[in-house]
Amino acid sequence: xxxxxxxxxxxxGYLALSLLIGLLSGxxxxxxxxxxxxxxxxxxxxxxxxxxxxxxxxxxxxxxxxGWAYSRGAAAFYIISYGTVGLxxxxxxxxxxxxxxxxxxxxxxxxxxxxxxxxxFLSALLAVISLAAFLPYLTLQMQGAGYVFxxxxxxxIPVWGGAAIAYGVVxxxxxxxxxxxxxxxxxxxxxxxxxxxxxxxxxxxxxxYGGVGPMFEQLAERVPEMLTAPGLDGSGARWSWGxxxxxxxxxxxxxxxxxxxxxxxxxxxxxRTLKQTVVFYPTFQIFLVPILLIGxxxxxxxxxxxxxxAILPTIVTAMDLPALAVxxxxxxxxxxxxxxxxxxxxxxxxxLVKDFWRTLFRPQMEDQAQTRLxxxxxxxxxxxxxxxxxxxxxxxxxxxxxxxxxxAQLFPLLIAALYWKRSTRKGxxxxxxxxCSVTLLWNLFPQLQWQDxxxxxxxxxxxxLVMVPVSLMTxxxxxxxxxxxxx
Amino acid sequence: MSGDSSEFQPSTRTRRLRxxxxxxxxxxxxxxxxxxxxxxxxVRPLLLGLPFSLVYLVTVLxxxxxxxxxxxxxEAHHGELE
Numbered sequence: 001x002x003x004x005x006x007x008x009x010x011x012x013g014y015l016a017l018s019l020l021i022g023l024l025s026g027x028x029x030x031x032x033x034x035x036x037x038x039x040x041x042x043x044x045x046x047x048x049x050x051x052x053x054x055x056x057x058x059x060x061x062x063x064x065x066x067g068w069a070y071s072r073g074a075a076a077f078y079i080i081s082y083g084t085v086g087l088x089x090x091x092x093x094x095x096x097x098x099x100x101x102x103x104x105x106x107x108x109x110x111x112x113x114x115x116x117x118x119x120x121f122l123s124a125l126l127a128v129i130s131l132a133a134f135l136p137y138l139t140l141q142m143q144g145a146g147y148v149f150x151x152x153x154x155x156x157i158p159v160w161g162g163a164a165i166a167y168g169v170v171x172x173x174x175x176x177x178x179x180x181x182x183x184x185x186x187x188x189x190x191x192x193x194x195x196x197x198x199x200x201x202x203x204x205x206x207x208x209y210g211g212v213g214p215m216f217e218q219l220a221e222r223v224p225e226m227l228t229a230p231g232l233d234g235s236g237a238r239w240s241w242g243x244x245x246x247x248x249x250x251x252x253x254x255x256x257x258x259x260x261x262x263x264x265x266x267x268x269x270x271x272r273t274l275k276q277t278v279v280f281y282p283t284f285q286i287f288l289v290p291i292l293l294i295g296x297x298x299x300x301x302x303x304x305x306x307x308x309x310a311i312l313p314t315i316v317t318a319m320d321l322p323a324l325a326v327x328x329x330x331x332x333x334x335x336x337x338x339x340x341x342x343x344x345x346x347x348x349x350x351x352l353v354k355d356f357w358r359t360l361f362r363p364q365m366e367d368q369a370q371t372r373l374x375x376x377x378x379x380x381x382x383x384x385x386x387x388x389x390x391x392x393x394x395x396x397x398x399x400x401x402x403x404x405x406x407x408a409q410l411f412p413l414l415i416a417a418l419y420w421k422r423s424t425r426k427g428x429x430x431x432x433x434x435x436c437s438v439t440l441l442w443n444l445f446p447q448l449q450w451q452d453x454x455x456x457x458x459x460x461x462x463x464x465l466v467m468v469p470v471s472l473m474t475x476x477x478x479x480x481x482x483x484x485x486x487x
Numbered sequence: 488m489s490g491d492s493s494e495f496q497p498s499t500r501t502r503r504l505r506x507x508x509x510x511x512x513x514x515x516x517x518x519x520x521x522x523x524x525x526x527x528x529x530v531r532p533l534l535l536g537l538p539f540s541l542v543y544l545v546t547v548l549x550x551x552x553x554x555x556x557x558x559x560x561x562e563a564h565h566g567e568l569e
Contacts, residue, residue, distance in 0.1 A: 074528070074538075074540055074541075077540065077541060077544055080544050080545070080548060081516075081519040081520070081544060081547075084515065084519065084544075084547060084548045084551050085512050085515055085516045085519075085551070088512050088551075088555065091555060091558075092505070092509070095569050211536060212535075212536035212537065213533060213535075213536030214536075215536070216533055216536055216537060216538055217533070219538075220530050220531065220533070220538070224530050227530045227538040227540060227541075228528045228529055228530055228538070228540050229524060229525075229528040229540055230528075241520075241521040241522075241525060242521070244520070244521070245520035245521040245524075248516075248519060248520050249516075249520065252516060271568050271569050272563075272568050275559055275562075275568060276559070278555065279552075279555050279556050279559045282548055282549075282551060282552035282555075283552070285548060286545070286548060286549075289537075289541070289545060292541075
């Protein structure tokens with residue numbers, strides 16, 4: 001049998017297994033929207049652990065992560081840093097959000113905020129921010145999947161074909177099984193990608209240099225500037241500490257607030273489960289080390305690979321590995337992409353129906369009708385993202401840069417919602433709008449930059465500077481309402 | 488987390504411990520950015536074959552894991568997971 005065919009069939013085996021797991025898991029939840037979106041609030045530790053881990057590590061894990069280490073060296077370390085602290089806020093706020101969710105029936109992030117501040121407009125605004133942040137992110141996942149297919153089959157399957165195959169499978173199981181499909185496939189995909197990352201991350205340096213130590217000895221001789229933070233920027237010059245530090249800060253602030261993660265708080269069976277997930281998340285996070293080792297392994301052995309994100313597929317195809325191993329690599333990389341893409345599609349559809357359409361136009365919408373509409377939108381959103389991923393030439397990288405800054409604006413909102421009684425609807429709305437506008441403005445006019453600080457940081461400052469005085473100047477809601485949220 | 492029971496209040500000791508853990512994580516964050524991290528962001532010594540800049544971050548990650556695990560075990564031991 002031809003080599004590429006074995007690779008392709010191995011990958012298809014993975015896809016078939018994902019589909020099977022995804023379809024079967026749907027039987028475990030009710031067809032109410034609480035079942036379809038929040039798994040009836042019954043998920044246990046192991047599943048929640050893998051949902052979070054596998055959703056967080058996207059196609060970036062196998063393409064972007066090694067690509068960064070390969071082209072920018074220690075700049076990639078910032079990913080380790082923000083993940084170390086990013087999920088910790090959940091330990092403290094998660095139990096309260098989960099309890100409120102159970103009591104008042106929230107399944108999305110905006111439902112919680114909109115109820116706290118009695119504002120349908122806030123709900124719609126959060127929905128718009130979420131969708132704008134999701135779209136480029138989802139698009140990248142699809143491109144990543146198509147790309148992996150295309151490289152390892154030596155171009156026999158084009159990017160559009162690979163993306164269509166992988167995301168066809170995702171859409172089918174999300175459509176059918178909702179969050180349960182996401183949950184159980186992520187468990188399978190998470191195990192696959194963890195195994196693969198550790199095996200490749202330790203094997204490649206060994207094979208190419210005789211070990212991790214000898215590899216870094218060589219790198220320390222030849223490119224010492226790549227082994228110390230802040231590493232290099234996109235053009236190969238030294239990155240700045242301002243850029244590096246603010247990238248850590250803005251990503252850490254936004255980390256726990258990405259809406260597709262945040263709504264998983266509601267899926268936890270109980271507080272113990274939720275806290276265990278936060279506690280053990282670092283055991284997932286540590287797998288960035290082998291991921292980055294892969295990128296470092298390419299620096300001396302495979303110079304000049306363009307684009308840098310292709311470094312891992314390039315090494316894997318160039319190294320004369322058995323076809324089965326290449327197929328497994330392909331499956332692992334697809335797993336990384338799909339386990340993020342499925343959560344994004346599912347969250348986007350849920351948010352669009354619950355927080356936008358229902359809140360603004362159909363307050364009386366029946367629960368079953370909501371589930372039906374969410375399912376329909378899963379397909380529609382998948383199609384739109386596919387259009388941007390492979391048909392449109394519009395670059396969404398810009399939107400992606402913006403999205404981290406925009407999501408970080410939710411951090412002051414979260415703290416105010418749970419800990420600051422005096423915060424008011426007008427205050428947080430004004431703060432949010434100010435924060436997003438400043439982030440956008442600093443993105444549009446790079447001459448406003450100072451010390452390379454991420455635009456989102458200025459956004460957060462503006463957010464606070466507006467939220468606090470406006471809140472103090474406006475009337476706070478009745479004490480009885482507040483007592484539900486603030487201790 | 489039963490639906491309608493009123494919110495559980497942890498003991499003073501547990502609340503104090505939580506505050507210290509919160510402070511630890513702010514410190515951990517500061518250790519990983521400018522101006523502290525530049526002091527430790529160096530190539531040598533290579534430890535376990537890894538550059539010191541990376542070992543430093545992995546150490547912060549491992550210690551952070553132990554700290555939050557410690558808080559969890561304390562709460563679980565005292566029946567104060569809420």
